[in-house]
Amino acid sequence: MTSSKVAPDRDLVVDLTRELIRFQSVNPPGNEQPAAEYLTQRLRELGLEAEIDEVETGRANVIARLRGQGPGHLVFTGHIDVVPPGGQKWTYGPFDADLVDGKIYGRGSADMKGGVASIVTAMAALAACDFQPRADIILAATCGEEAGMLGARAMADRGSLQGARYLVVAEPSNLDVFIGEKGVLWVKIRALGRTGHGSMPWLGINAVSYMARLIPRLEEYPFPFEESDLLGKPTISVNMIEGGNKVNVVPDLCELTLDLRTVPLQDHQAIVAAIEALAHEVARDFHADLRVEIEVQEDVGPLETDRTEPLVEAMIASVHAVKGEAPVVGGVTYGTDAAYLGPGFNIPMVICGPGAQGMAHQPDEHVEVTQLVQAAEIYADLARRLLG
Ligand SMILES: [Zn+2]
Incomplete structure (x- = not known):
């Protein structure tokens, strides 16, 4: 041409x-x-x-x-x-x-x-x-x-x-x-406790109270990263939470979804493993019978x-x-x-x-x-x- x-x-x-x-x-x-x-x-x-x-x-x-x-x-x-x-x-x-x-x-x-x-x-x-x-x-x-x-x-x-x-x-x-x-990592955390009458909370295991303790720990967790001059720092945001369905019942279920945006060299598997370990650590301190499940909903590098x-x-x-x-x-x-x-x-x-x-x-x-x-x-x- x-x-x-x-x-x-x-x-x-x-x-x-x-x-x-x-x-x-x-x-x-x-x-x-x-x-x-x-x-x-x-x-x-x-x-x-x-x-x-x-x-x-x-x-x-x-x-x-x-x-x-x-x-x-x-x-x-x-x-x-x-x-x-x-x-x-x-x-x-x-x-x-x-x-x-x-x-x-x-x-x-x-x-x-x-x-x-x-x-x-x-x-x-x-x-x-x-x-x-x-x-x-x-x-x-x-x-x-x-x-x-x-x-x-x-x-x-x-x-x-x-x-x-x-x-x-x-x-x-x-x-x-x-x-x-940036990468996208959406992680759902499910806490499974035990219901009880709201007037006798000591008989239940309150999944919402557990989650309330976990949230600040997640927000301040030092996930390792190297700052990228193009993309800056990674972020973590607690964007969905659901738990409890009656005012006089101790909630046995609470679900929370995290939206993490990652930068190059961060390892998504390591991040999920860290979230899981932290969730279990907080659970152990909270109640021996509280169970935690982790589900990755979106994982894009x-x-x-x-x-x-x-x-x-x-x-x-x-x-x-x-x-x-x-x-x-x-x-x-x-x-x-x-x-x-x-x-x-x-x-x-x-x-x-x-x-x-x-x-x-x-x-x-x-x-x-x-x-x-x-x-x-x-x-x-x-x-x-x-x-x-
Ligand atoms: Zn578009």
């Missing part, structure tokens, strides 16, 4: 974003199949190979390719499920995809159907100008990201992205470049990509080339599909996508059309740098 820039189709990215928003792929339950079918059909019309990859009934991923000659594929990923619109009132209908003053409104506009549309538009632009990449350029559109990362997990289990070398997550970053994400990794350098250069200014390079406190796709295929990841991070899960979520177009330009530029 002679020209150094690929001009993405503005109408296409706008149209795709709006059409995708109109599919109400709210998770739960997800029901991404109709959006996946629509996406597959559009990709084929644009001259790209595209396949539906069913994960469960009504839940499907889409994998599309612009074929290259060998391995070393560049994978762009985005999820097609959204969170519910929430109880607050929206100025624009959450699934109407209104286009007002250069912004598209709707649930999923920023998080992250806009990002998916930008990927498709970039691939279509590259296909239209006959770009022949060294390896495949892949869109991995996932279902079920907003609860348990169902689709990404299935792709990793099935080896769907064999030969991949680079991973770009199009989650909203305002087109800044994030190269780290932290990620950090080295700044010298070619993918990171190329992504920074592409953003700079398109926007005329260097992006901020940082990390995020939440997990993305990269938590499964990165380790699953042993590839480095970067996060860069259209829309503001703070827009995700908010009422009146929107994305600027300018950013959608810029994202498509950035992705096309990146593909040429890495696979040209």
